[in-house]
Amino acid sequence: xxxxxxxxxxxxxxxxxxxxxxxxxxxxxxxxxxxxxxxxxxxxxxxxxxxxxxxxxxxxxxxxxxxxxxxxxxxxxxxxxxxxxxxxxxxxxxxxxxxxxxxxxxxxxxxxxxxxxxxxxxxxxxxxxxxxxxxxxxxxxxxxxxxxxxxxxxxxxxxxxxxxxxxxxxxxxxxxxxxxxxxxxxxxxxxxxxxxxxxxxxxxxxxxxxxxxxxxxxxxxxxxxxxxxxxxxxxxxxxxxxxxxxxxxxxxxxxxxxxxxxxxxxxxxxxxxxxxxxxxxxxxxxxxxxxxxxxxxxxxxxxxxxxxxxxxxxxxxxxxxxxxxxxxxxxxxxxxxxxxxxxxxxxxxxxxxxxxxxxxxxxxxxxxxxxxxxxxxxxxxxxxxxxxxxxxxxxxxxxxxxxxxxxxxxxxxxxxxxxxxxxxxxxxxxxxxxxxxxxxxxxxxxxxxxxxxx
Amino acid sequence: xxxxxxxxxxxxxxxxxxxxxxxxxxxxxxxxxxxxxxxxxxxxxxxxxxxxxxxxxxxxxxxxxxxxxxxxxxxxxxxxxxxxxxxxxxxxxxxxxxxxxxxxxxxxxxxxxxxxxxxxxxxxxxxxxxxxxxxxxxxxxxxxxxxxxxxxxxxxxxxxxxxxxxxxxxxxxxxxxxxxxxxxxxxxxxxxxxxxxxxxxxxxxxxxxxxxxxxxxxxxxxxxxxxxxxxxxxxxxxxxxxxxxxxxxxxxxxxxxxxxxxxxxxxxxxxxxxxxxxxxxxxxxxxxxxxxxxxxxxxxxxxxxxxxxxxxxxxxxxxxxxxxxxxxxxxxxxxxxxxxxxxxxxxxxxxxxxxxxxxxxxxxxxxxxxxxxxxxxxxxxxxxxxxxxxxxxxxxxxxxxxxxxxxxxxxxxxxxxxxxxxxxxxxxxxxxxxxxxxxxxxxxxxxxxxxxxx
Numbered sequence: 001x002x003x004x005x006x007x008x009x010x011x012x013x014x015x016x017x018x019x020x021x022x023x024x025x026x027x028x029x030x031x032x033x034x035x036x037x038x039x040x041x042x043x044x045x046x047x048x049x050x051x052x053x054x055x056x057x058x059x060x061x062x063x064x065x066x067x068x069x070x071x072x073x074x075x076x077x078x079x080x081x082x083x084x085x086x087x088x089x090x091x092x093x094x095x096x097x098x099x100x101x102x103x104x105x106x107x108x109x110x111x112x113x114x115x116x117x118x119x120x121x122x123x124x125x126x127x128x129x130x131x132x133x134x135x136x137x138x139x140x141x142x143x144x145x146x147x148x149x150x151x152x153x154x155x156x157x158x159x160x161x162x163x164x165x166x167x168x169x170x171x172x173x174x175x176x177x178x179x180x181x182x183x184x185x186x187x188x189x190x191x192x193x194x195x196x197x198x199x200x201x202x203x204x205x206x207x208x209x210x211x212x213x214x215x216x217x218x219x220x221x222x223x224x225x226x227x228x229x230x231x232x233x234x235x236x237x238x239x240x241x242x243x244x245x246x247x248x249x250x251x252x253x254x255x256x257x258x259x260x261x262x263x264x265x266x267x268x269x270x271x272x273x274x275x276x277x278x279x280x281x282x283x284x285x286x287x288x289x290x291x292x293x294x295x296x297x298x299x300x301x302x303x304x305x306x307x308x309x310x311x312x313x314x315x316x317x318x319x320x321x322x323x324x325x326x327x328x329x330x331x332x333x334x335x336x337x338x339x340x341x342x343x344x345x346x347x348x349x350x351x352x353x354x355x356x357x358x359x360x361x362x363x364x365x366x367x368x369x370x371x372x373x374x375x376x377x378x379x380x381x382x383x384x385x386x387x388x389x390x391x392x393x394x395x396x397x398x399x400x401x402x403x404x405x406x407x408x409x410x411x412x413x414x415x416x417x418x419x420x421x422x423x424x425x426x427x428x429x430x431x432x433x434x435x436x437x438x439x440x441x442x443x444x445x446x447x448x449x450x451x452x453x454x
Numbered sequence: 455x456x457x458x459x460x461x462x463x464x465x466x467x468x469x470x471x472x473x474x475x476x477x478x479x480x481x482x483x484x485x486x487x488x489x490x491x492x493x494x495x496x497x498x499x500x501x502x503x504x505x506x507x508x509x510x511x512x513x514x515x516x517x518x519x520x521x522x523x524x525x526x527x528x529x530x531x532x533x534x535x536x537x538x539x540x541x542x543x544x545x546x547x548x549x550x551x552x553x554x555x556x557x558x559x560x561x562x563x564x565x566x567x568x569x570x571x572x573x574x575x576x577x578x579x580x581x582x583x584x585x586x587x588x589x590x591x592x593x594x595x596x597x598x599x600x601x602x603x604x605x606x607x608x609x610x611x612x613x614x615x616x617x618x619x620x621x622x623x624x625x626x627x628x629x630x631x632x633x634x635x636x637x638x639x640x641x642x643x644x645x646x647x648x649x650x651x652x653x654x655x656x657x658x659x660x661x662x663x664x665x666x667x668x669x670x671x672x673x674x675x676x677x678x679x680x681x682x683x684x685x686x687x688x689x690x691x692x693x694x695x696x697x698x699x700x701x702x703x704x705x706x707x708x709x710x711x712x713x714x715x716x717x718x719x720x721x722x723x724x725x726x727x728x729x730x731x732x733x734x735x736x737x738x739x740x741x742x743x744x745x746x747x748x749x750x751x752x753x754x755x756x757x758x759x760x761x762x763x764x765x766x767x768x769x770x771x772x773x774x775x776x777x778x779x780x781x782x783x784x785x786x787x788x789x790x791x792x793x794x795x796x797x798x799x800x801x802x803x804x805x806x807x808x809x810x811x812x813x814x815x816x817x818x819x820x821x822x823x824x825x826x827x828x829x830x831x832x833x834x835x836x837x838x839x840x841x842x843x844x845x846x847x848x849x850x851x852x853x854x855x856x857x858x859x860x861x862x863x864x865x866x867x868x869x870x871x872x873x874x875x876x877x878x879x880x881x882x883x884x885x886x887x888x889x890x891x892x893x894x895x896x897x898x899x900x901x902x903x904x905x906x907x908x
Contacts, residue, residue, distance in 0.1 A: 033763070033766040033767065033768065089768065090761075090763075090766075090768055092761075093664075096663070154766065154767050155767050195668070197769065199767045199769065201764070201765065206730060207728050207729050207730055208728065208729025208730075209550070209729070209878070209881055209882065210547075210880070210881045210882070211728065211879075211880070211881060212851065212879045212880045212881070213751075213753045213755055213780050213782075213880075214649070214782060214849075214850050214851035214852065215728075215850065215875075216734075216751045216753035216780075216782070217734070217745065217746050217749055217751045217782065217850050218733045218734050218737070218742060218745065218746050218850075219728055219730055219733070219734060220730055220731075220732070220733070220734050221734075221753065221754060223754035223756075223757055224688070224692075224754055227681055227684060227685055227754065227757065228685060228690070230681060231681055231682060231685045234678070236682070236804075238678075270672075274661050274662065274665065274669075274673055275661050275662025275663070275773075276660060276661055276673055276674055277674075278674070279672045279673070279674070280670075280671070280672050280673060280674050280675075283672070288672060291671065291672070292671050292672050295671055297667075297670045297671045299667045299670035299675065299769075299771055300675060300677035300678055300681065300759065300760065300772070301667055301760050301761050301767075301768060301769060301770050301771070301772070302677075302759060302760035302761035302762045302768070302770075302772070303677055303681065303757055303758070303759045303760065303775070304757070304758050304759075304762040305754065305756060305757045305758075306754065306755050306756035306757065306778065307755050307756035307778055308756045308758040308776065308778075309487070309544075310655070310776065311655065311811070311813070312487045312544075312608070312813070313487065313608055313609050313653045313755075313778070313780075313813045313814050314487065314543065314544060314755060314756070314778075314880070315651065315653065315753075315755060315780050315852075315880060316755050316756075316880055316881070317753055317755070318754070318755070318756070319729075321757070322762065322764065324760065324761055324762075324767070324768075326667050326670075326767075326769050328667075328668060328670070328671065350690075357765070359765070359766070359767045360767050395668075396668050396669065396671050397666065397668035398668065398769075421669075424663065425665075425666040426664070426665070426666040426667070426768065426769060426770050427663055427664045427665060427666070427770070428663065428664070429663075
């Protein structure tokens with residue numbers, strides 16, 4: 001067994017190298033919704049993985065960006081998949097960034113850049129860790145398959161097809177997922193599942209063009225129609241009232257509930273970090289935590305219609321309105337089924353003329369927590385991190401776990417990763433704390449070593 | 455009495471001159487919400503009015519753009535005010551214009567330009583008519599006061615104060631208002647009143663910044679809050695359910711109802727022009743017409759929150775949301791009073807944290823129809839236009855009539871003007887039909903002549 005102090009010293013001595021790698025990765029604007037920087041990012045990764053002895057191939061299906069598969073051969077029969085994504089979220093609103101999103105900047109002990117936390121931080125930490133592993137531990141006693149997709153941030157639209165097409169190339173015994181978190185108090189978190197995501201765009205059009213608002217007295221309004229359609233989805237207590245929406249929800253087991261009740265959650269620090277006065281519905285304590293993990297959501301990601309210059313007046317009746325909704329689903333809801341139920345709900349409630357476009361549909365997923373990888377990641381986390389690690393049977397965010405865990409039958413564990421709740425994921429001034437990043441580099445060496453001995 | 459044929463021949467012979475004047479006026483981008491082109495437009499008008507023998511002064515109060523007062527002295531005791539505005543609406547969405555909004559373009563017998571119909575068309579037609587009057591009829595037997603304001607399209611915020619400050623300079627016996635319309639069948643329309651306008655901006659903020667949408671399970675949503683706040687204003691039948699909203703509404707008299715019932719309204723042509731399938735609430739016939747004139751509205755002029763790129767996904771929980779509402783009010787509702795009732799309504803229904811900004815508050819107005827000006831405009835309209843003129847005791851749009859009609863006690867008549875319902879007022883590709891414009895030039899000569907003899 002490798003001495004943890006040895007790993008720590010090695011990471012500390014070479015920290016600038018690992019930070020420079022992260023900066024290089026975060027300088028490349030690989031925004032999946034805009035299709036920029038993809039080739040550059042894939043080439044950078046291929047070169048890095050090649051340096052670790054990987055044979056890299058590019059996986060794609062019709063219309064998809066390329067996913068990378070980097071196979072680093074090792075002795076023994078076991079294969080460990082490491083899943084990450086090389087795409088990032090869009091940067092708007094750009095004017096709220098304190099430093100340019102693709103010019104990684106160290107400030108206050110943090111690294112600011114789009115992707116620093118989601119998920120180039122984890123990806124580069126893992127690549128760095130493998131270099132250390134080879135130096136400190138030696139040859140791999142298992143094969144590693146880096147599987148890095150390019151459209152996670154736009155809903156992994158083709159991911160399931162890629163998994164199906166390349167099922168034999170991807171075959172593995174366990175899967176390390178995109179990293180978990182530290183909470184606001186620095187306590188690590190790991191995950192064995194995720195919520196699903198149904199991302200919908202709704203469009204209403206009632207007129208061929210915008211009109212003077214005085215005729216709103218007789219002309220129909222797309223904005224009112226869409227506003228009412230969206231409002232019809234939840235009651236005033238934020239419960240989703242689409243008929244049949246909760247049919248597929250599986251009650252959590254007592255063990256799962258117990259794990260969730262043990263999760264530390266600093267309510268006041270979270271509220272302060274959000275700039276919020278209270279949590280949704282005024283929840284606190286175990287009720288808040290259980291709700292967080294086991295409850296599906298209907299979020300308004302966007303709603304746009306008509307004139308929008310702050311402080312100015314334009315008396316217009318807008319011809320059209322657009323809303324973007326994301327539903328976070330829990331096991332065993334089925335995303336496509338929920339989309340159909342939403343359409344029936346709109347139809348039944350007089351909103352049949354609202355156009356519904358499904359932009360993303362990912363199913364929720366849950367894996368067992370007692371796999372070889374799960375035990376290695378938990379054991380080494382308890383030893384590596386000063387604070388106790390919280391174990392989530394399922395996180396409140398979404399990843400495309402389903403095609404791997406349920407589709408290919410590879411159980412997943414998402415060990416602690418570089419982000420925190422205040423890392424501004426998907427928002428301006430995304431960042432990770434530099435000590436968190438370096439800690440994850442070392443921790444990855446630790447659990448890979450333990451997995452190799454398991 | 456002047457021969458109408460003589461007027462028609464004169465207008466026809468000099469039509470290019472009147473069109474060139476309109477083009478000149480519409481080339482100047484006097485957008486009130488943006489404050490552009492104002493000096494240029496005022497200078498142009500001062501030069502034109504000066505050519506008619508007017509003494510032009512500029513009226514303003516703190517923070518207002520300058521209104522122009524051009525006094526053309528005439529014999530006799532009577533004074534006729536002619537009200538118009540020299541500002542225009544913003545041009546966005548600019549990419550839907552087929553020709554640049556400030557490069558007036560003749561196409562299909564129409565003049566396309568921002569302001570061509572609202573209201574530079576009427577204004578330039580009237581200036582042109584005065585030139586003809588002097589040539590064909592001679593000296594004026596009454597004084598004319600051109601009163602041309604510069605912020606009608608941004609809610610005439612300072613107009614009432616200007617009227618109060620310059621009450622003695624503005625004193626008149628009658629007021630010709632910004633022009634009426636032709637309907638889609640070419641039948642002229644005139645107005646003796648207007649609806650009021652309350653323009654409100656609502657802002658909700660629940661978080662200090664945008665967040666990853668997965669935390670929508672516990673973080674409050676400004677978009678949901680504002681959407682529900684707006685939805686609470688009307689019931690599903692489009693009735694406004696703000697407590698006390700209808701308290702000030704005065705029942706129309708049987709004479710007013712009879713006038714409205716006589717108004718021609720081509721339902722199928724209107725629907726076709728709007729690209730709409732049916733009228734709001736499925737109304738038709740007299741019910742539709744009475745609703746149009748006598749019913750107040752709550753229009754969503756804009757609603758904006760979060761991500762808005764069509765077809766793309768961003769899983770964001772937006773920190774804030776903004777809505778713009780315009781209420782069209784009917785006599786004798788009071789705009790400021792309605793604003794207070796809206797705030798109480800929001801407070802009572804759990805939306806007290808939504809910020810309310812009143813951007814414009816104009817009261818509704820109605821004048822008697824049997825004034826010297828009203829009779830002259832009606833009589834000459836019946837003789838000038840081939841189709842019967844519809845008389846509206848009150849129009850469904852808004853103008854700042856209240857400070858003139860109720861504030862200064864000058865009764866108002868709005869004679870037929872250059873626009874039609876499909877002129878795209880406030881929208882891309884605003885235009886007027888060239889024959890309509892030239893007809894209004896001649897008609898103005900006719901009713902001024904009749905008013906002079908009354």
